[in-house]
Amino acid sequence: MKRGLITWDKAELPPSVFEARLAKARKALAAQDLPALLVYSDVWRSTEGRHLTNYMPYWNRSLIVIPREQAPVLLCGLSPRVYPWIKSVTIFDEIRPASKLVPTLLQLCSERGWTRLGVLDLPRLPHEIYSPLAASNLGISDVKLELTDEAEVAMHRHAEQMAHEILTVELPKGVGLTDYQFSGRLERAFRRAGAEDLVLLFGTGNSAPRPACGGMLGDKYSVAVALEYRGHWARVTRGLPL
């Protein structure tokens, strides 16, 4: 779960990066003559929404709507009490509470006079969202977007470097510890360095890498780290001896 530092450093990812990404999305909408793009986001499926808006939910689900002509709107399952904070770490100026996501979306479409909607990666929409949307009067079309650019690659590279550097320092210190104890060491090191999320798997040669289970780490073991740094994942596996 996302419980580490969620922030937006505008020196690292300037607003112009998001403006360029939104322009690319709007170009794709124009190519299909669609008035707006829908992007689904939840605790784990946040990559697309983060790429376009820097929104990374720590809990619950949301729908991101990117109109062709207007500013993006977040339809948010979280309480309005956290909207000021969400606005401080994303590009959103408009956030609407949406305990019921699809009815709130249909209301927005009605207000804006939209009869069609593009959906980013439509076949991957959760059934609970897809089903009422498909049954509505709204015409929905699948939209594909290339979500890679220089800034994206640079952030993934930063995450990879963080994982590599911390593992290089910490890996020898795991010898003689249980995998639980070593997980604790790594959690402290990564989260203090600003990691948002961390998934650790351990391998000792007897099985495929797996979550900590209380086993003892000898002088030969490996750790697979999936690290999320400001919404950008890197997966690095290192073994001891280095």
Added chain:
Amino acid sequence: MQMINEHRRRQLMNLMAERGWDSILLYGNAWRKDPFRSLVNFNFSGDHALARLPRSGEIAVTFSDPWDAENAYGTLQPDFEKAFAGGASAIAGLEFMEERFVAACGTLPISATADVEELRRVKTAEEIGYIKQACDLADRGYQHFANVIEPGMREFELVAEVEAFLKTDGAEDNFMLIASGGTEVVGMKPPTERKFQKGDSVTTELTPQVNGYYAQICRTLVLGDPSPEQNKAFEIFSEAQCAAQDLIKPGVTAADAARAQNDVFRKYGYGDYTDAKYTRVRGHCLGLYPDETPHILEDVDYVLKKDMVVIAHPNTYLPLSGYMVFGDTLLITETGNTRLNKTEKKLFTK
């Protein structure tokens, strides 16, 4: 620990016979592992997992990640639509499934999510044992939280220390929110770079997971001497939480438990702060998901049962103190409930 929950298998076989279903699928993804883990308690690390239970009772498991498939002796299916070939009568977790998976079933299956959630609400002795372990870890985790916090530390650094403590002591995962400051604080969220200051009210909910099962504790800590307003606010929260704890037993509804808490706020003139503008829920159930239903709300008429595990937490904003939290995990017994957390019920100070 047995990977297959045999009690659940029997429950599901009975459910299938009752409903005339030929098979049931239990789907889990990286966020909602719980439908899958309710039958196969394996902590998969890939994106998707699926358990198939036909009337014969023989369980087949499929994973999208090769390491999961190897460790759980399951089938690997990287192209996960294919795991749904042949469909099924019913699926628990249908709502969370990507539409491409649903389409791969052919005929649209019935959702078994609500039925399976109902089966999960009453815990077995084994499940209660795991939740007790998680409660013990939550208590020790909060003690660590209170020990290491100090003015000048940043919120995310404190979270790093607590995460490290919980993982060292065997937590599989932990859901944690935090807030710090004064009357301007209206809710909890993930940690920020804010530095703690003298006089801050620091709220947190810790929710460690042990062997798949979550337990929770909510406490508030003041850095320095609490103000009269903070003390007054805590008295109200404490009375509200006690009102729920005194009331909860089999036969009481979730609405009753919410009303008991909200009535305390109303008694002191703070009834306006019990609605959705200032708070979310007055508690919820716990198990394989940290926010299981039924939620403790005045419009939820679910009747509580023996061996359900709930947290009663009257967490809300008050103008006296800003956002404040206070809550414990409760096991419903034959005649009442047992508080599973052992942490002192007080406004913590440091």
